[in-house]
Amino acid sequence: MQKNYIYINGQIIDEDLAAIQAKDQGLLFGYGVFETIRIYNGMPLMLMKHLERLTAALCIMEINIPSLPILEAEVTRFIHHIKLCNGVLRITVTKGFKEATILFTHRETGYDAESYKKGFSLKTSAIKRNATSPLSYLKTLNYMDSLIAKRESLRAGYDEALFINTDNRVSECSSSNIFFIHDQKLYTPAITCGLLNGIVRALILSDIVKELNLTVTEGEYVLDTLYQADEIFITNSVIQIMPIIKVDNQIIGNGLPGSTTKKIMEQYSKHIAKLLPN
Structure with a gap:
């Protein structure tokens, strides 16, 4: 170090x-x-x-x-x-x-290979994202909502906190964006749900979905939609792409990182390799 x-x-x-x-x-x-x-x-x-x-x-x-x-x-x-x-x-x-x-x-990054093999769990926070606030769309130093939500999720035995917004639609996690897969189609909350447009999120939407020939939809989704998803993953610039195997008390899929999520992770790694100096 x-x-x-x-x-x-x-x-x-x-x-x-x-x-x-x-x-x-x-x-x-x-x-x-x-x-x-x-x-x-x-x-x-x-x-x-x-x-x-x-x-x-x-x-x-x-x-x-x-x-x-x-x-x-x-x-x-x-x-x-x-x-x-x-x-x-x-x-x-x-x-x-x-x-x-x-x-x-x-x-240091703080994540090891075992974390990605095992996957993370999410706990829905009682704190709600305010889609009308400009702060929801900026990476500002006003970070206490996220810190409190993350701390509460860790105390409850989860890895990350999930926010829904004041309209009861899925927004984002405390420091990451969220995607889910249903019937091999990819979905993610729209920016207007009160979330930061992450760098990795944008890369997935602009490049990786095309490279894998995936269909992606940005929209508004209730929490039950996540419970019923086949696969879920979260993204940010540090964690990159992390599979989610549990949301609240609901096991996602078979409780293991899903096949489509793994393909997206692999494609992301290939994309990053192209950007690195030889």
């Missing part, structure tokens, strides 16, 4: 020496956004997709930062400086006090 260096406003320093201003609005109000990026062999996967989503959110939140090319160069400099080969890079940008605070941190 690399020494815990961080990047803060252009400087790369030991994390024990890092500090932000007491009046930073990210600290006082959760006024900021972040991105988590998977690193493979020293390469930040789909970096520009993440930076484009980050800057789009910053524009909405009226936070000014350097241009995309400059930010991309700084990410590359940080990764090379700390010799980050594999893991997770987090970019955090806050409103700051007089100017924005830009922070890069890193960590």
Whole structure:
């Protein structure tokens, strides 16, 4: 594991020496956004997709930062400086006090091969996603709903929390998007259900379904639809694609990762391999 260096406003320093201003609005109000990026062999996967989503959110939140090319160069400099080969890079940008605070941190992925073989379980949270709130569509520092829901799911013996929205339609999980399969057709909640448009979610919808000749539908679904699904999986940039074998008390399929989910996982791995340097 690399020494815990961080990047803060252009400087790369030991994390024990890092500090932000007491009046930073990210600290006082959760006024900021972040991105988590998977690193493979020293390469930040789909970096520009993440930076484009980050800057789009910053524009909405009226936070000014350097241009995309400059930010991309700084990410590359940080990764090379700390010799980050594999893991997770987090970019955090806050409103700051007089100017924005830009922070890069890193960590290990936290998932092993056994997790993917076994699959995860989901517990529906009593907290509901608000599809009318702009925060539901941005990766902001206002993350307490997700943290509370995830903590409650772990305490109950589940791996991840599932949100439905205020219209009682399936939305997303605490840190991931959700897909389900019925009769070999793929379904996922529409963005308007109050969810973040994940980078991996978008890749599946734009490329992987075409490569596997799958039919996919974005729509509104009640919780019972998930209970009756043949297969379910969740996605995000760190976890990638994780099979789901249980939702609440309902076993999904035969309680093992499904065949179509495995095909999607394999195709995703092939897609990622094409992006990596030789």
